[in-house]
Amino acid sequence: MRTTLAILILVLASAPLCAKEELVTLPQRDSVQLTIYNSADLTLVRERRTLSFKAGDNRLQFSWANTLIDPTSVDFQAVGEAARAALDVADTSYPAESHEMLIWTIRAKSAGSHVVEISYFTSGISWGAEYTGMVNTSEDVMHLTGFVTVTNNSGEDYEDASVRLVVGTIHMVERIVDLAQPKSREKIPPTEAPDMDELRKMERQFPAEKGAGGGAGGMVRRKDIEKGTLSEYYIYAVEGQETIPTGWSKRLQSFSIAGVPLKTVYRLEPAKFGPSFTKVLEFKNDEEHKLGKEPLPDGLIRLYRDQGQGRLGFMGALASKYIPKKEEVKINVGPDAECTLAIKRISLKKKDLGFRNNWLVGWTMVEEFEMEVKNFRSRAVDIEIHRTMQGDFDFESAEKFEIHDATTRKVVFTLDANASRKLRYTVTTRQGENARK
């Protein structure tokens, strides 16, 4: 059996802890819930099992060999009023011979069956978001599809698990993977060559996932992913149950929204997009753009352009940070040789030279620049150019430059198809003792 996580009820309850000849029963999991965080290597696992207890002390062994479970996080809870009234955790023992085992002594008031919940943190299960944007030919509308991919490298197979994904940054003081492997800091257990019998079983079970309900005509529909909030976090709950064997990843569609308005702007904005004049596709995570229902977790956004007849061409990709609701998204798809910018200094003059003891102590430089934007495309394009100056400067231009911040001026305009435009500006910089600030 690949699954290495086991719960055993020790029948010979009076035997000493070190006894090896124990007769055990192996209660199955009734249900399991995974709450997976994306900001830390952390998953909260809650599993429920129905156990039979005898009156008095019952020893319950929980072991997790070759998994990445944090032993300090393992917790036992009785489920329901009756169970809580009947059961009491008398003590928890950590046997010396194993670091991957604990034994609870459960005191039961009377004999009976009860549902209990065992919860723990494990590392090795992660999830990530990815997005695919299909952009139309004129680059003004996009069909945006979001996906979540859950990857299980925890060493444990989770079958028919309900899955919740947490979006947000949680604070941790220690890494779960370190707590899981305190001695040797071992690596995550490698995925072993699968056992054929096990695989056959997996193949049989694999499609039998629950929850994707029957739709019209009996069609199994794609699972919904419900989005909710919790404090500073968002929780995505995947409908139904998922089986994710260790070593596997699974990708599910999170949303699919057609007709998201998209804007193309050519930008020279070194602070955000680097030193090149670059093509940026823009939209906003708000209602106006048919989005805004939830934040978009960080993930790779890949953009494809419709090449006609349903064919696609790759435009570019952006590793996006977390995008809150209402936030703007700007995807730099790189320089485009069909819309170019050249900036040159067309004159330089020095004036107001100041001397002390026959030595130059202050001067003022007047530099005139010319920017030429050429649009070789057969459609009009939006342009935004930022220029940043240093020191004590004056900026003058007949063009409509705006103040972006103390050192940056920007100009925004639309350039017609197959057109070019030259813009001039003058920067006067006071140097040495001429500088007033």
Added chain:
Amino acid sequence: MNKRLLLTLAFAAGVGSMIGILNPNPVEARIKLATLPDREAVVVRFDNPNVVMVEEERTISLQKGVNNVDFSWAGTNIDKGSIIFRPADPAAKVEILSTSYPPGEAALTWQIAATEPASIKFRLSYLMANIQRETDYRMLVSKDEQTCTFKHYFKIRNWSGGRFATADFVTRDGKKFEKGLENGEAKRVMVNSWDKVKLTKEYVYDITRNYEGKVMTDYVLKNAKDIGLGAIPLEYGKVRIYQDDGNGTTAFTGEDWGRFTPIGDDMRLNIGIAQDIKIEMKKMTNDVQNRRGNVYDTDEVDEYEIKNFKDNESVVTLVLRVDGEWEMKNDSANFESFERIDNETIKFKVKAPAKGTPIKLKFHYQRKNVW
């Protein structure tokens, strides 16, 4: 509901061992009862300057309920995250429920739900590494160097591990050609040919291009309709230049890298040194003026003696540079025209008489506020 038929879409590249009813290889041990839908309508796109995208169509027979379809690409360089799988007809009554990635395999499994048994055409797109592309040109210049035939070639080399029995290859400018391409194979195809393209020949002196001060011979092609081009942006690539020798054959006269040339821009190609034009530069004046403490101006005269040993008069372009603040003096002489390209750069055109009669370009300028 739970169909055990696994359809395997194997990438046709050395993956035969992966397909079968029961594969004993433990690394690829998932049980696969496989049907192999043929690849149809394969398109390899070069739209993006950095990556290659492959699109293919496969008709898959689905049963009612949930079907598992495997796609594996062992030995090829497919970017797993870029794979897009969708019905070719968006109205098809199928839904892709999930994608699962098995451990240690270049493979995935789609779960596809169908309302009824049907053969559905799917379109599969992905980015593929190690398919190299290269553009090159061949230019056949007329004897009088007024026009040329300009041929555009596109070369693909396939190191991806995949093979394409037949595929449409689409260049960045949308030109399509159908070919087969084996792994390790390269193919070069002429995608465009333009006749009677007008060209301009220039003799250029520019020590940033030739530090020995030799005069270079350039051909300049404007990528515009009025000279016979202008249909597409011209990709970066090597241009090999041949000239009609007037005797029914051609001679190779040089080659250069042509930069990416959007429609409306110039492609400048250096074919070699113009041996019959000599330029010698002398500094005739270099005086300090107007000294103020540690600051001064200079008065400088540079003389460029140009000798054209050809039988015909030639126009020579001199690209000259002066740093800092400076201005040209009015007594500069012996040029046809000049253009201040930017603060540091000035371009003169000088008419050089035939048969070695020298002409001296006088470039008189004052540098200001030097320290």
